[in-house]
Amino acid sequence: MRKTTIFTGLLFAVISTTVAFSTRTNKSASSPVTSAPTRSKRCPRACQCTPSTMTVECAYQNLYRVPYGIPKWTRTLILTGNRISVLPNKTFRRLVHLEDLEVDGNEIETISDRVIRKLRKLRKLNLSSNKLESISPASLNKLGQLETLLVNNNKLGKLSISTFSGLQRVTEIDLSNNLLQTLEVEMFENLHELKEVYFHGNRWHCDCQLKNVELSLRNRNIRTGYMVCDSPSALTKHHLRDVASSSVCGPDSQRLISILLGVFSGLVTVLFAIFMCRRRTAKGIEASETAASDKAAVAESEVHADDTFSRCSIISEESNRSDLFVAADLLGSPIEIRADVLKPSPAFEDSDDSSSESDLESVSSRPPPYEHDLKTSTDDAMKEK
Template identity: 25%
Template sequence: MLKNIQSFSQDNIEDMSRYCAAVLLFLIQLGDCCPELCQCFTAAKVICSDDTMRVLPVNISAQVKELIVVASGLTYMDRSSFREDLRLTKLVILNNLLKTISYNTFENLVELQELEISGNSHLLTFKMQTFNKLTNLSRLSLNNNKISLDNDIFDPLQKLETLQLRGNNLSSLPNLLFHNLHNLLELDLSLNHVSSLSADIFQNNSRLRVLSLQGNMISQLPEGIFSHLDALEDLNLRNNHIINLNPGVFPSNLQKLILKNNMLVQLSPMIFDKLQQLTYLDLSQNQLSELPSDLFQNLSSLKNLDLSENQITALPGTVFKGLVKIKAIHLQKNNLSSLKVNLFMDQQDMDQLYLSKNSLQNIPNGFFDYLNFHCIVQLHGNPWRCDCEIQYLHHWLRYNHENVEDLSRVYCKAPEFIRGQNLLSIDQEQLVCVKNSSSITPGVTKILPNSNNDSTIQCSLQELKGAISIQCKVTKCTSVKFQALFEHSDGNYSKYIESIVWSAPLGCFNGTA
């Protein structure tokens, strides 16, 4: 047995030695052929990064498929920059100092599928013939440069599927810039200075699925600008200056629409009529003060709706009617002062409801009864008035406190004697309404235990010769408990100075206590 084990171990050691020798030989050979100032992790991928590099290495192996040049001193490229037998499929020139790219630079790179030239701070001009030979290119990224573009610069790239032109200080786009890109699927024009677009700029890009125009200076969308984009699913118009939207401007296949941080003051009731596939809609950080009652009526697929950071003061009771698939509604940072009790009647599967930082003083009775038991709610940052009108919310919080984010920041704004206290820390008995009544003797204050005038106990308060007189009428057979709470001139208060309980009398009848 020992002999077999020794034999087995020797065989394994010999195999491992042969394997290690082969790997070492490969690495030695790889190191010998790897260009200076570059690293070759595989035979097919070379990464060059050195700020002293002024030209691309000439001894790049013909086996290399991916060449990445990062943070070098490269300022110029032309045809001589690449060997004629090089068969690159991916070329990345990132964060360099390029000033000039000759029209014939990529003439021999006919197999190139991905090209990125990004992060050059110097002005970079592309000549008309620059991409003429790159007919197999499917992805082109020209991000964070200072570039100028001719009208037909992209015409040869008929197989192009992704084009990124992000952050190039472009103030305008030639009308025919994308005219020949019939197979384009994704187009990123974000973080430029574009202020206007021609109505037909995307007329030949019918396969486009993703379009980003965020971070520009667009104030108006021309009628029909998206009318040819029947496949468009994702449209990002965030951080522009859009003032109004024309009905029918958005294509019907949209699934995601971002209009965040524009200058929208009002919306047409029909603006979203065709968007039955829409699942995500962001209207936050605009200047909307009111919404049409049927604004969202056709958005039957909508799952996420963001209306936060507007100036909305009230919501029509039917504004969310029919949004049965909704999962999140964000209404925080508006000016809402009241809510309709049936506002979320159709949102029984909602997971998030954000109402924080509004002007809400109470919640109508039954308001949360339609929501799913696991729905997460935000309520902090509202000036809650902790009197009899808030008893429903107080009761709901006690049984659903785990569903409320930042519950410790839900404070009472009024009345003064409990201002600043957490709503959940207030006893139910403290939630009373005190209102002056003109129907009784002047100087008499009516005390309402709750909002229902048919309360079991009805009390009034009057000062007589320096003494406080409280008179209560018990309208049903019940025991009576009296607790007094006194507020001092310095804002402090004494809690429950006196507490007395009267049992219901024998042969109980309506009377005066």
């Protein structure tokens, strides 16, 4: 009895183990195979990735280049305090969601036009404490969402007038501790959201142009900090805010500029009036000459028409006379040419009387044509009778 119970227990255990193993096998066969995580989902070895905040931090790792394999979902990338000197064109091409890029404290000397221009969602760009000597406008003009630009503690010596032209939403620009000497008013005119610009720690040459920049920013209530003059020697270590406009722009410079502008505009107006007057006069003379030539042409055509009509009238009269003589020849009897037949046409009644009378006398005194033939034909007729 006891042996039977032990055997039954062992059999039950074997059956249970077999069923459990088969169940696990079926589950594993029916469930899909999970693939290994791709490189884009892994964090670079020298970085710390925080998916909850979408932040990748690779600070102070003695890196010479940007690590490969930064996740595509990254919105904040921190590369502070490394030895990165070059940013290749395709460094950030996959990070289309990047909003905050911290590359401060490195050894970057130049930035290519194509490195960051495709980061259309970028809101903050920190390039401070590098070795930048210039910034190309093409590298920034596509960053329409940028709000903060930090390029302090570099070696910037000159900025183009269009360096910040594409930053329509920027509120803060830090240009402190560089090698800048002058600026232009137009550099900040289109930055309507600008609230702060930091200029301290540069080699400012305090002249009328730089003073106008300071006045323009002050009138717009933009915080600029302080700008200490490095030149000319008379203004060294003076704050540009405390320098009077008359000392750098001349006592009456604004008045002189206004007078020159007024004179120039008046001169332009006078020259334009003279030009229009001459143009109208030339048109009037041309119109008068055209009208005179038209009148002369009309008069000439009338004279030509009268002459033609006179000639046609004379030809018509001569043809009438010839027709009379021919008719007499056909009738076989002489006819008498009367002076009233040769009366001139009404078109010639107002012409010279002496010429008309002389023409009539010459015509009437002319022996009629065919007279000899008419007499001969008459004599022959009488003989036959």
